[in-house]
Amino acid sequence: MxxxxxxxxxxxxxxxxxxxxxxxxxxxxxxxxxxxxxxxxxxxxxxxxxxxxxxxxxxxxxxxxxxxxxxxxxxxxxxxxxxxxxxxxxxxxxxxxxxxxxxxxxxxxxxxxxxxxxxxxxxxxxxxxxxxxxxxxxxxxxxxxxxxxxxxxxxxxxxxxxxxxxxxxxxxxxxxxxxxxxxxxxxxxxxxxxxxxxxxxxxxxxxxxxxxxxxxxxxxxxxxxxxxxxxxxxxxxxxxxxxxxxxxxxxxxxxxxxxxxxxxxxxxxxxxxxxxxxxxxxxxxxxxxxxxxxxxxxxxxxxARPPVAEPASPLPAPGRDVTVELRSVSVRYPEASRDAVDGVDLRLTPGRRVAVVGTSGSGKSTLLACLMRFIEPSAGTVLLNGHDVRDYDGDDVRAVITGVTQDAHLFHTTIRENLRLARPDASDDDLLGALELARLRDWVSSLPAGLDTEVGEGGGQVSGGQRQRLALARALLADPPVVLLDEPTEGLDPQTADELVADLLATTRGRSTVLVTHRLFGLDGVDEVVVLHAGRVVQRGTHADLVAVAGPYQDLWWASHPAPASK
Ligand SMILES: Nc1ncnc2c1ncn2[C@@H]1O[C@H](COP(=O)(O)OP(=O)(O)OP(=O)(O)O)[C@@H](O)[C@H]1O
Ligand SMILES: [Mg+2]
Structure with missing residues (x-):
């Protein structure tokens, strides 16, 4: 120096x-x-x-x-x-x-x-x-x-x-x-x-x-x-x-x-x-x-050693046709006594939609962090179009695999600037389109300053549910070929939550999607449901298959649907 x-x-x-x-x-x-x-x-x-x-x-x-x-x-x-x-x-x-x-x-x-x-x-x-x-x-x-x-x-x-x-x-x-x-x-x-x-x-x-x-x-x-x-x-x-x-x-x-x-x-x-x-x-x-x-x-x-090492000479950025595959991926946090994710396999071909469910702490967010290349698996490999994801530049990976993290941050500026983070050249119509999908358009239109409304530090001037949906609109605006959604309905009332999931699954059709959720409604629309417990996949299959057999998924289902017969 x-x-x-x-x-x-x-x-x-x-x-x-x-x-x-x-x-x-x-x-x-x-x-x-x-x-x-x-x-x-x-x-x-x-x-x-x-x-x-x-x-x-x-x-x-x-x-x-x-x-x-x-x-x-x-x-x-x-x-x-x-x-x-x-x-x-x-x-x-x-x-x-x-x-x-x-x-x-x-x-x-x-x-x-x-x-x-x-x-x-x-x-x-x-x-x-x-x-x-x-x-x-x-x-x-x-x-x-x-x-x-x-x-x-x-x-x-x-x-x-x-x-x-x-x-x-x-x-x-x-x-x-x-x-x-x-x-x-x-x-x-x-x-x-x-x-x-x-x-x-x-x-x-x-x-x-x-x-x-x-x-x-x-x-x-x-x-x-x-x-x-x-x-x-x-x-x-x-x-x-x-x-x-x-x-x-x-x-x-x-x-x-x-x-x-x-x-x-x-x-x-x-x-x-x-x-x-x-x-x-x-x-x-x-x-x-x-x-x-x-x-x-x-x-x-x-x-300090970065949790993810960038390759010296990265592969060229992947195109929009993306296949992602996890092969017996385990993740252990430093100083943890057990793996947060333990030997998980997952294959996401273009357009495939997967829901990940499981109790709190079962490793759902960690799995997504691994897909976004925020953390390195301690064992197993993540493949992107057949190549080890470690051979790509991290930013190139996140250009095709990204979404809403569980604690998405809003910046102390306007709604417009918060959304444009994902796509700086987006027009107001694009922004309103994304807000519509996130079920926020009516709310934003009703605000006196509209898109110019300030959200406060960390989004402190909007409600928790609005904050999460603004983050969702931002992710939808980025429009990556692989969308990761971590609890997008957190903080919403059950009815809005269910409508939002239905909407999300409709709008992300044709795009690979991983939806982490604790509400099981609407999961009949996804290709595969993966049930995690303590980092391991304990069940996987379609919603119809899983709900029909005794097991963790059925337990979760009943827990979230106290009167399943009336649904
Ligand atoms: N940064 C971290 N450092 C150490 N341990 C962590 C860290 N983040 C998560 N963990 C641990 O890893 C495990 C999995 O956490 P993770 O956040 O993936 O769970 P989750 O399924 O997303 O839970 P939730 O439904 O509450 O969001 C937990 O036991 C948690 O305590
Ligand atoms: Mg989580």
């Missing part, structure tokens, strides 16, 4: 070094000028030093400006690169790899952790390199004038620039490692408070959640106070060393009989000023520790 911006970084460090050297030279020259002027020499003897003072003073300002410009330019560019990388790493994790992180934690990794890494450039790399060069020059100059003073100065600089920061490292290491997670925890608590406010209020748990959030805040504050104290102590220690060293150098210079009087203030001021770039090392080390913890969290995201 830094390598890409090395040129700018070198520029920033050079500008910073020149700035500090100019400051050092300015003070040295000014001290010499004052001391020499006190001896009242002819003006000509001073003119060079006068020009020097002016030049160094100007150079210091100009180069300071250049250093800020180049340093922040490099840092912000590195920030953009890194944020892009983190985002690129997150994309293949979605959707099934993301639940491993909490959204607030991901946000703090994306925002504050990445910014902490930027700090590494501006507040660590540049100051450390500057301090090393300036300290070297100051010691070198002093050595030329008075070698014993150079030894004292070198010891002082090493104390302030190396020993004190190292002491701090050991003191602050433990807090620094706890700081980034503590920040993330506070962010998580706040997201829970925001998103879960209704549920917390409904169960009278608001007080507890507030207390938890406050505790997380206090923990963070305690850690930060500790860190601040260490930094302050470190800073004070370095300043003490600075003062003591300056006094020692001055005493040595006064004692050295051989030294011209004018050089005493020069050495004293050079010693004093040479600490200027060294003092910020204490906070720099602090930053370094903090950014290391952040860096680790960012790297964890960068190195």
């Amino acid at each position: 830094l390598r890409a911006h090395l040129g700018r970084l070198v520029l920033a460090v050079s500008a910073s070094v020149v700035t500090e050297l100019a400051a050092l030279a300015l003070m040295g020259t000014a001290a010499w000028l004052l001391a020499r002027a006190a001896q009242q020499p002819p003006l000509a003897a001073l003119s060079l030093a006068i020009v020097g003072v002016r030049a160094f003073a100007t150079a210091r300002g100009v180069f300071r400006y250049g250093e800020r410009l180049a340093g922040h330019d490099a840092a912000l560019r590195a920030l953009a690169t890194l944020r892009g990388r983190v985002y690129d790493a997150l994309v293949p994790l979605a959707p099934s790899g993301l639940p491993a992180y909490r959204s607030a934690d991901l946000l703090s990794r994306m925002v504050s952790d990445v910014e902490a890494v930027q700090d590494l450039v501006v507040r660590v790399l540049v100051p450390v390199s500057t301090a090393v060069v300036v300290a070297g020059v100051a010691v070198g100059f002093t050595a030329l004038v008075l070698p014993p003073a150079a030894v004292v100065l070198a010891i002082g600089l090493a104390l302030a620039g190396v020993v004190v920061p190292l002491l701090m490292v050991s003191a602050a290491r433990r807090t620094a490692r706890r700081l980034a997670p503590a920040r993330a925890e506070l962010a998580e608590r706040h997201t829970d408070l925001l998103h879960g406010s209704a549920d917390l209020a409904a169960f009278g748990a608001t007080e507890q959640a507030l207390t938890d959030a406050e505790r997380a805040g206090e923990r963070l504050a305690r850690l930060e106070r500790g860190t601040a104290l260490t930094t302050a102590l470190g800073g004070a220690g370095s300043m003490l060393v600075q003062g003591a060293t300056t006094v020692a150098v001055t005493v040595l210079a006064l004692d050295a009989g051989s030294l011209a009087g004018v050089m005493v203030p020069v050495l004293a001021l050079v010693a004093l000023i040479s600490f200027e770039p060294v003092l910020p090392l204490v906070p720099a080390v602090q930053r370094l520790l903090e950014s290391r913890a952040s860096m680790r969290r960012v790297l964890a995201v960068l190195d």
